[in-house]
Amino acid sequence: MKTRNIKNLVCVAIAIFALSACKDQAKVDADKKAMEEKVAMEEAEMKAQEAKAQEEAKQKEMMATSIAAVASENEELSTLVSAVKAADLDKMLSEPGSYTVFAPSNNAFEKLPKKMSIAELGKPENKELLTQVLQYHVVTGVITSDKLVAAIKGSNGKYNFTTVGGHEITASLKNDIIELKDEKGNKTEVVLGNVKASNGVVHVINDVLIMK
Structure with a gap:
């Protein structure tokens, strides 16, 4: 009888130990899984941050060599740059895209009649007309010489x-010189072509194109 009781006690003890061991192993497995998930999440977050940083650096580099930036570095295009900013087109020419810009030089703007002068076009009430004039010098896609x-x-x-x-x-x-004719019949020449930018190309012209 005593032997049977002892055996029963031993069985119970083994069962308790096994159950405890199972619980401990389950906890170990759960902790391990939680740790792995945490590490994976941290790695994913780190990769996302790295990708974001790379994209921001790429964007910054692109903007530094954009059509707007390239034009800003050319003293002969300072009037055009001011006009582009007044018409709020500088953002378009700074962001990713594919454009060809026929850029009138400062001298080109000086040739305009008084009613079409940059002083007049730059007034707030003439912003729509200024925008139309500037858009007449921009083509979608890259057209090299x-x-x-x-x-x-x-x-x-x-x-x-x-x-x-x-x-x-x-x-x-x-x-052998590229000549452009606007809708008014006026002609101008490309005096400097293929100025490359990250979002297109610029061709400098010596007159402002006028649409009908």
Whole structure:
């Protein structure tokens, strides 16, 4: 009888020990899983922060070499830069994108009649007109000089393209120089081409293009 009781006690003790061991192992496993999840979460957060930092650095570098930035570094385009800022187009020309800008030089703006002078266009009440004038000098997509010359030659000497404002410009060649004609029939020449930027290319012209 005593032997049986002892055996029973031993069995109970073993069961309790086994149950306790199972609980301990379960706790160990749970703690391990929690730690692994925490580490994975921290790693994911770190990678996300690194990716964000890289994207911000890339964005900063892109803006530093954007069309707006490149134009700002050219003293001959200071009037254009001021006009772009007055029309709130500097953001568009600073952000990622693909544009071709035919940039009038300072001298080009000085040729404008008084009613179209930058002093007049820069007034708040003329902001819409200023925006339209500037948009007439911007084309979606990158058109290098080589591409433009090829397009002209492939279109029997005259190539028409549309600006972001929905108006047309006609390009042709004059003694191997790219010549642009606006909707008013006025002509200008590209005096400096293929100024590269992170979001497009700039061609400096010596007159302001005027749409109808």
